[in-house]
Amino acid sequence: MLFCPQCSNMLTNDMGQEVHAFVCRSCPYQFPITRKLSARTVLKQKEVDDVMGGAKAWENVDKTEIRCPKCEHDMAYFRQIQIRSADEPTTQFYRCCNDDCRYEWRLD
Template identity: 50%
Template sequence: MLVVSRATGENKFECTTCPYEYPIYRNYTDRTVLTRKEADDVLGGEDAWKNVDQTEAQCPKCENNRAFYMQLQIRSADEPMTTFYRCTVLQCSAQWRDQ
């Protein structure tokens, strides 16, 4: 983390978990391009959908009446769980969630 020293007023890199400090004496520039993950990667990929239950839910893409579902706590503990659905028709496999 980049911080300004209270003692000297100079910039330094400082570790937030240990006492390590690295003073900065010249201009330093670094860019990192972040690649966004697909929502399926965040949810665990294809393996997350193995052995999940089915329920009656209409697919918004093909209007099939059955869907696989799983529930995850993605917000704070006092918020309700979010239900994710996936169409049971292999050719469709659309994914959506309850709003």
């Protein structure tokens, strides 16, 4: 994007029949296009925070009797998190207690 040096408005592309130019809609300023204009900007990716707590989220959680859908083990760790609006019920997250499985699932 180019901006007018006189009034700071954004210049628009005017493709006249003879001369191509960027023109200001507020004042008579024109910037003639004499060559190909291009610019490339590489954006840096933003680091994503682990909103669910990461590996430490499962420390100091309670156990309950519930069957694992993957290995059929009958105990799982659980925690409850409010992920929707306050008038909606909490979501229950489970993790299998079997060290060979550690499958995670949730119930809404």
